[in-house]
Amino acid sequence: MSLQHLADKLAITELLYRYAELVDSGDFDGVGELLGRSRFGGPSSGSVEGRHLIASTFARTTRRFPDHGNTPRTRHLVLNPIVELDGDTGHARSTFCVVQQTDTVPLQPIVVGRYADSFARDANGWYFTERVVDVQMVGNVSDHLNISL
Secondary structure, three states: OOHHHHHHHHHHHHHHHHHHHHHHOOOHHHHHHHOOOOEEEEOOOEEEEOHHHHHHHHHHHEOOEHHHOOEOOEEEEEEEEEEEEEOOEEEEEEEEEEEEOOOOOOOEEEEEEEEEEEEEEEOOEEEEEEEEEEEEEEOOOOOOEOOOO
């Protein structure tokens, strides 16, 4: 395995982690920018495309707490990423677990599932082309979402 191959896998893995960091910080415009060249959605929820629509979807569906830095008070843990490359395209599979603690919800896992991601590379580097979120287990999301799952 070449150093470039390893560097490409690391760059894609960092995109996975950047998404979690942006969501947890409540930076939904940043999420829109990160995913702006992709299709985002789930197997049963449909999908959206474009940075503005993705950002507004997060802003509409995810609760933020102004008294805690306008964040969702979550930690999105991205686990076991498997990255496969084919030239200037790539795919990744990973598991996610979202934990949350608020004034009314004790620290606990609230959502668990899988990400299936596709990527492409251009002169500026790697970027998402698709993120499919497969929610597999749902706990108490009453302080996380403004919608029902």
